[in-house]
Amino acid sequence: MDSIDLEVLKTSAGWIAAGQRCELVTVIKTWGSSPRPVGATLAICEDGTVVGSVSGGCIEDDLIARVQREGIADTIPRLVSYGITADEAHRFGLPCGGTIELAIEPLTVHSRLDELLQRLEQHQLVQRRLDLRTGAVELSPAGAGTQLQVSEHALLTVHGPRWRLLIIGAGQLSRFLAQIASAMDYHVVVCDPREEYRAGWTLDDVPLLHDMPDDVVVSLQLDHRSAVVALTHDPKLDDLALMEALRSDAFYVGAIGSRQNNTKRRERLLQFDLTAQQVARLHGPIGLYIGSKTPAEIAISILAEMTAIKNAVPASLLVPHAATPAAPGSSACATELGAA
Structure with a gap:
């Protein structure tokens, strides 16, 4: 697109x-x-x-x-x-x-x-x-x-693309996110070393890299016009990449997952050589709350939050997933996709 x-x-x-x-x-x-x-x-x-x-x-x-x-x-x-x-x-x-x-x-x-x-x-x-x-x-x-x-x-x-987006993971959600972001003038790069996901990648105009995500983050030399979104649900792939991204000047760093999973992720990141301030930059659960359930809706939610951060919209005007109350009786697994 x-x-x-x-x-x-x-x-x-x-x-x-x-x-x-x-x-x-x-x-x-x-x-x-x-x-x-x-x-x-x-x-x-x-x-x-x-x-x-x-x-x-x-x-x-x-x-x-x-x-x-x-x-x-x-x-x-x-x-x-x-x-x-x-x-x-x-x-x-x-x-x-x-x-x-x-x-x-x-x-x-x-x-x-x-x-x-x-x-x-x-x-x-x-x-x-x-x-x-x-x-x-x-x-x-x-x-x-x-x-x-x-x-x-x-x-x-x-x-030309004035902004860059690195997507970690080449699943279905990544395809929707890459398509919409490309239409929004982002230069999109996707990284996934898992062969089973690379084989199903169908967007010829979006490059798919096979290197480890943390190596890709370092090689891209992220600046204040760059964003990183981790979508694999695999700590072995996401965490090291997020660690490098949070050290960079990227204007947005986010990761998919429930509140519980993101709490555990922050605890793991603090065990690396990261400050509490750097870990606090992580957006997760990712996206703005728009009631999103499907991959396409979740992609829109993520890009809505990225756009708001890029445009310096005051936090008081935003309702991120992380700030929405969990539904009564819902489990972390049941809200994994809905809470992005």
Whole structure:
């Protein structure tokens, strides 16, 4: 499953290859409230077909109507704004009088989308510089903290996975988690040395490593844009990897299991060379409480918690599984999956 950014680029490249005119629309500034963030993209073909999103839908409707009415004749990029007046904000569905500024770029074979996609297939983080005066494009490596920048003469956008996720274990839950995380712009790596699980791995676009998980954690040199999720239920695989992950700068480290199992896991981790503060960083039982039961629901619960931590949502607004009361009369085994 591709991220929205990647889907927009692939679709645009396909239109160009088919000889169709198309435009790439990018949100470059917002004021007040806006439905989509800076960097959101949309591609529109000359027949009015669109992929991606830059608003709640009304701005898309206006862009489609313009293309259907006037076609795509521009040869250089242009900047447009929506929602400057209260009437426009109401018309285009911008709440609280919000304003949104877009860069509209006519795409051609010289837009270097094929080269950009090749780099993204190699999991590179790439910055794309668009000259707003000529439409010329330059590609170069981007740093992890690089953000969209716009000036009078150029637009700099960043493409590729900005976040990393290591999943320990290659079971069914891992497949759901990997698919959804990939769509959320994570570069996902799965690690499982167990042959019986490796043989059933079916996601060709998500690499599966066969090394021991703790060795993988060390080799990845986890930074503050990295997350680790342990899903094997096997202390021999999970614990050593969690120990290394909790020593790293990873913004999120979590492990599946019931409250009882996670209590025992914390006790084991404290026997290693870890501080109480480091062990306290472990999220377990993993995920936010959403009543999840199935593997797909549990994957959503895990990613919901990861997203909240990544976005610095206050803990007072979250209800993690670890904070929910156990159902009366339930056993640790009975709540193993439901409590993630």
